Amino acid sequence: MAPRAGQPGFQGLLIVAAALSQPAAPCPFQCYCFGGPKVLLRCASGAELRQPPQDVPPDARNLTIVGANLTVLRAAAFAGGDADGDGDQAGVVRLPLLSALRLTHNHIEVVEDGAFDGLPSLTALDLSHNPLRALGGGAFRGLPALRSLQLNYALVRGGPALLAALDVALAPLAELHLLGLAGNALSRLPPATLRLARLEQLDVRFNALAGLGPDELRGLERYGGLSGPRLLLADNPLRCGCAARPLLAWLHNATERVPDARRLRCAAPRALLDRPLLDLDGARLRCADSGADARGEEAEAAGPELEASYVFFGLVLALIGLIFLMVLYLNRRGIQRWMRNLREACRDQMEGYHYRYEQDADPRRAAAPAAPAGSRATSPGSGL
Numbered sequence: 001m002a003p004r005a006g007q008p009g010f011q012g013l014l015i016v017a018a019a020l021s022q023p024a025a026p027c028p029f030q031c032y033c034f035g036g037p038k039v040l041l042r043c044a045s046g047a048e049l050r051q052p053p054q055d056v057p058p059d060a061r062n063l064t065i066v067g068a069n070l071t072v073l074r075a076a077a078f079a080g081g082d083a084d085g086d087g088d089q090a091g092v093v094r095l096p097l098l099s100a101l102r103l104t105h106n107h108i109e110v111v112e113d114g115a116f117d118g119l120p121s122l123t124a125l126d127l128s129h130n131p132l133r134a135l136g137g138g139a140f141r142g143l144p145a146l147r148s149l150q151l152n153y154a155l156v157r158g159g160p161a162l163l164a165a166l167d168v169a170l171a172p173l174a175e176l177h178l179l180g181l182a183g184n185a186l187s188r189l190p191p192a193t194l195r196l197a198r199l200e201q202l203d204v205r206f207n208a209l210a211g212l213g214p215d216e217l218r219g220l221e222r223y224g225g226l227s228g229p230r231l232l233l234a235d236n237p238l239r240c241g242c243a244a245r246p247l248l249a250w251l252h253n254a255t256e257r258v259p260d261a262r263r264l265r266c267a268a269p270r271a272l273l274d275r276p277l278l279d280l281d282g283a284r285l286r287c288a289d290s291g292a293d294a295r296g297e298e299a300e301a302a303g304p305e306l307e308a309s310y311v312f313f314g315l316v317l318a319l320i321g322l323i324f325l326m327v328l329y330l331n332r333r334g335i336q337r338w339m340r341n342l343r344e345a346c347r348d349q350m351e352g353y354h355y356r357y358e359q360d361a362d363p364r365r366a367a368a369p370a371a372p373a374g375s376r377a378t379s380p381g382s383g384l
Helices: 159-170 191-195 214-219 242-253 304-330 332-361
Strands: 014-018 031-035 039-043 062-066 100-102 124-126 148-150 178-180 201-203 230-232 266-268 285-287 298-300
Touching (some): 159 191, 191 214, 242 285
Parallel strands (some): 062 100, 100 124, 124 148, 148 178, 178 201, 201 230
Antiparallel strands (some): 014 039, 031 062, 285 298
């Protein structure tokens, strides 16, 4: 029931009723929207939205809460559970027809076990853009009909412990068809995602995946002729070395299952930066040494584009050499004259050296011996 103007505790609460044909219409910030036969919009300050609203009518089929300060979703939070966790609402169903629940940008950090108890018809749940730090292993229990779960940009701050809890929490979701894990800095696929038998689409864009190993690729296959899930893999820092061979072969055989396959680009090694992965030849991907597969150290052999660059470089050198020979040919007379003058100058220089050598070697030009020290020259008429 809509609150009356002036009712205590709802100061500033705005109630807007609109007949919208699309129940998933955008909900303004710091508001919550719910729809059944009509779509109703209620907005309040972030301070007032610290727990899920309790005035949503039982016939509501979708509920959107945006910009609240929920922080913690306690057990049976949408079945009238106490914000302090003291209320026992096990088995209570307040919203039996609710099928879509969107809780984006609500500062949710903790989702306790059974947080969504009492929502038996829920098929779509969106917890994207919340800084989740803790997730109970039974957070999604009691959701037998859940087919779509969006956790985009919600797992970055939780670390390995949160990813381990996610594996446990996903296990009961046997009917899950769509799973969004984009923007969570994942370096590998969560193992539980490979065990969801009915999964039809897995979104892992904008993560930190350097590639997919053989075990992960096998986990994406289905037995009995069943088609595996579609995989959205773009905008990941893929390493296009020898470890990428299994992924490259899988993509060539199952391109239709990766709608954004043409957007997959290499982030390493440097020689292949921003190269489309599908343009590479797996046979040319080589490891730096025998242990490179285990350490992830890859090296890329010279591909066709590198060979083409070598050919181009050779053609440029040949052209430069041809131009040099043409210059020599066109200036042959001047070069001959210059060589003749140089030869004559060298001959004159050598003749000068030879003449001085002959003069120095002539014995007639030897100097007279000097007189002994202290001796005096005398003349016959001196009388001495």
